[in-house]
Amino acid sequence: MSNGVPKAALYYYDRSIWSSAPLLALEEKGYGADEVDLKEVDLSKGENFAPSFLRLNPHATVPTLVVPLHNTLEPEIESRYKAIQDTKSIVEFLDKSRSPQSRTHTTSSAPAPALTPATIAFNTASNKVIDLLHSEAADPNAFRYFNARDDAALSALSKEVLPSLIAKKDALNSYIKANETAEVRVSEKTVKFWEAKKLASDGILAVLQYGETPSDQLDSEAQAKRSEYFKVATSAWAGLGEVLLQLHKEFIGPYVLGDQLSLPDLHLAAWLARIVKLAGGTVSDDGDTITKKLEAHIGGSFKLPEDFNVAEARRRAGLPAGSAQPTDSQSRIAAFWDAMKERPSWKKVYADGLH
Numbered sequence: 001m002s003n004g005v006p007k008a009a010l011y012y013y014d015r016s017i018w019s020s021a022p023l024l025a026l027e028e029k030g031y032g033a034d035e036v037d038l039k040e041v042d043l044s045k046g047e048n049f050a051p052s053f054l055r056l057n058p059h060a061t062v063p064t065l066v067v068p069l070h071n072t073l074e075p076e077i078e079s080r081y082k083a084i085q086d087t088k089s090i091v092e093f094l095d096k097s098r099s100p101q102s103r104t105h106t107t108s109s110a111p112a113p114a115l116t117p118a119t120i121a122f123n124t125a126s127n128k129v130i131d132l133l134h135s136e137a138a139d140p141n142a143f144r145y146f147n148a149r150d151d152a153a154l155s156a157l158s159k160e161v162l163p164s165l166i167a168k169k170d171a172l173n174s175y176i177k178a179n180e181t182a183e184v185r186v187s188e189k190t191v192k193f194w195e196a197k198k199l200a201s202d203g204i205l206a207v208l209q210y211g212e213t214p215s216d217q218l219d220s221e222a223q224a225k226r227s228e229y230f231k232v233a234t235s236a237w238a239g240l241g242e243v244l245l246q247l248h249k250e251f252i253g254p255y256v257l258g259d260q261l262s263l264p265d266l267h268l269a270a271w272l273a274r275i276v277k278l279a280g281g282t283v284s285d286d287g288d289t290i291t292k293k294l295e296a297h298i299g300g301s302f303k304l305p306e307d308f309n310v311a312e313a314r315r316r317a318g319l320p321a322g323s324a325q326p327t328d329s330q331s332r333i334a335a336f337w338d339a340m341k342e343r344p345s346w347k348k349v350y351a352d353g354l355h
């Protein structure tokens with residue numbers, strides 16, 4: 001609490017993709033460190049399945065923003081809170097809650113630019129992009145678990161993700177067990193949720209636990225599961241090519257709605273950082289490099305249209321022209337990446353690399 005005023009709390013995990021969108025929003029909106037408490041939920045240990053977190057968000061996902069309700073600001077009254085449980089609503093809430101007119105009990109005097117699009121047409125375009133990025137075909141968390149289409153990649157992926165998958169399952173088992181012996185038990189619905197989460201990870205665990213075994217040493221059942229996994233992974237990455245082309249169509253450039261940063265850019269920045277990382281990109285790559293890496297990773301003859309003038313993109317993003325020739329062109333994704341990378345919000349959220 002500052003000034004006796006109950007604070008909002010953002011539950012997040014710093015390796016989580018969707019937590020990055022509200023973290024970027026806090027910076028872009030100029031929130032002071034005294035306005036929102038950051039509370040880490042370690043997903044790699046399954047902390048999001050703890051009964052105390054499920055009371056805030058029964059979907060067990062971060063980000064989750066817990067905000068005090070307006071009529072309980074007096075310090076002597078025990079505060080009542082509401083929890084906002086999905087990225088889109090959280091980012092919208094953060095945008096609306098700090099404006100040049102609002103008095104937010106803060107030490108920050110940073111400007112609070114409006115990020116919500118100002119017209120119905122732009123709002124529609126913004127929602128289309130945000131919905132696309134949160135659609136099943138674009139799910140960045142699924143891509144993380146399906147980022148292997150051959151034995152060598154599967155072996156590397158198992159090494160990387162198996163420990164946290166196992167830790168998650170162990171956490172679920174221990175919550176279920178603790179509940180059986182507890183005096184105060186969670187609801188039947190919560191137990192069913194835990195069981196369903198365990199079941200959902202079994203399929204991928206069955207493949208990844210043998211990820212370091214060469215194909216010819218697998219029994220026929222494990223071999224069949226591995227080929228099925230490769231089929232799903234191959235079709236998911238081909239589908240990602242479609243998502244990128246769809247995005248390209250909705251996108252003005254260098255930001256989604258033109259030369260001003262707005263809500264969809266925060267979702268796109270978070271999403272793209274993860275997808276680029278999975279494609280082997282790094283935080284220091286420029287837009288053209290990540291375009292090439294994405295194209296190579298998606299494979300086949302996938303190509304992003306390079307129809308955006310580089311000098312124009314840089315001018316619109318307020319960047320110096322650099323060495324761009326008047327006829328140079330790049331993909332819109334590349335222009336977006338180059339513009340976003342220069343922003344202090346991005347530099348802060350991705351200071352330790354892409355995630």
Ligand SMILES: N[C@@H](CCC(=O)N[C@@H](CS)C(=O)NCC(=O)O)C(=O)O
Nearest residue numbers: 016017018043060061062086087088
């Ligand atoms: N629809 C949710 C999705 C959020 C989501 O999937 N969050 C991931 C982290 S990026 C999560 O919490 N996963 C839980 C887990 O890994 O068990 C939103 O938009 O906020």
